[in-house]
Amino acid sequence: MIFENVHMIYESGLSGHVYALRGVTAFFPAGSWTAVVGSNGSGKSTMAKAAAGLGTVSSGRIMKEDGVLTYIVLQNPDSQLIGETVLEEVSLCLAADGSIAGKVQLVRELLEQVGLHVPLDTLVTTLSGGQKQLLNLASCLAAGANFIILDEITSMLDPASRALVLEAVQRIHRSGTAILWITHRPEELGFADRVLAMEAGQVVYDGESRHFFYPQDGEEGSPCERLGMELPYTVRVVRQLERKGYSIPERPVHARELKEVVRALCLS
Template identity: 45%
Template sequence: MIPLSKLQDGDQRVNNGKRKGAVRVRTWIALERIAAAPPGGGEDVVLQGIDFRVGAGEFVAVVGVNGSGKSTLLRVLAGLLPVAEGKAATHPEADGAVRIVFQNPDAQLIGETVYEEIAFGLEQLGVPTEEMPERVRLALRSVGLDVPASTPVERLSGGQKQLLGIAGALAAEARVLLLDEPTSMLDPVSKASVVDTVRALRDRGLAVVWSTQAMDEVGLADRIVALQDGRVAFEGTPETFFYGEAGKGDDAHGANDGGVPCVALGLRLPYAVETAHRLRDHGVRLTVRPVTDDQLLEAVAGLCR
């Protein structure tokens, strides 16, 4: 991926607890009409005509069924896979500051201990040895990984290994964190820990691109980009993805199933959204279109006031 001296900042919709609505954000990575294919074929299809941007402090969810191109897209964003067509650019301040965490935690960790794992990445960046202990300590604290730095990696749980991978990215001062289905191999407790950690990092200004098939993970994303057969089939807010366009379909609360992008793409609605749809079918009109469990609870509580 070629760094460009000038990337146009863009108006993006963000909802990270500190900034809401359309704001001007610095674009870290931009893809324009790119085409790419995974080496050796693999399960993912060839990407075609992909436009994609991610800016500072954004949380972008990349969704799609198996083989839709999610992993290929993240590898392009990470600079691990060249593009065959189109343009791929990084902002100079983000060049070398894009880190990826893969689906299988065991496939990406090479250090024998927690300290060695993070220190190895710092060595590759030329960080002085005397600075490493403090950077390791701060990175572990940032992700809430409360284990001694001397802990053998093999003793960590799956969730702790994913947090270690994220800690390594933070120690390397990543500006963009790419997560390729990071919770798909985790138990519910470990999954919740990773989701909460990444959400907190986004709130502190880290750009996050999260690929997943688990729709309950994407409700707080600023944007959802849905892939189908290697092309962008949808790009918009979680609300529109799960309910369709307001004012269309059977009522203003949400479209019928045929007009819901999530359903049309063969993905399962998250519990909060499915419940809201069922309430609507039984004549209960919520005043908002909830996409997370907390939003659903608040909406239902509002009916009782």
């Protein structure tokens, strides 16, 4: 998917034109994981909806390669659920052909893939917020999506549920599905191959997540700090270790990498 000089302008009765996106140019390759971060009003959710075809581009264009099928999961876990049971919800997204038994087996496999371990006749209304987001992910897979847009899908979840959803998305990504991950949580950026930072509808950073958190030679602070965002706990720990004189060649960006760094320091 390619954004080419995309502008999205909304009409406002008070201030006239409001620019939600200002000349955004970005390329999202097949199989990639791009995280988009920014404060409220920065344009990140507008970018998500534009990528999903839910908004009208004022100028510029959004191009999709042949065979790219995009689906979006929204912030509120309940906003997209229409089935009464887990089986019904996922089945609604499956192709019409195939036997009933075959469909049931496929639903079981999709639920296993996202880590939702509940009986098929479970009422959707009884699921937790995290389970509902896992169900939404399973429905995307049932529809054959190979480019999934996730618009702050962990923002209404508790830490344990956020971890389960992130694990599910990592498994989906490893299977070759492209991920566009919209978030306001810097600690979630380390799972992505690449970070786009948004400010006032514009892309103000486009690069590797590691560089986003750690200053390069000659830089005064990291891009994350220069944009006024809080560093994740993992990065704060590493920066403190470096100030104490420890050399950490491969700077970690999430907890499992930090665990290995600490283990190596303890053994050295």
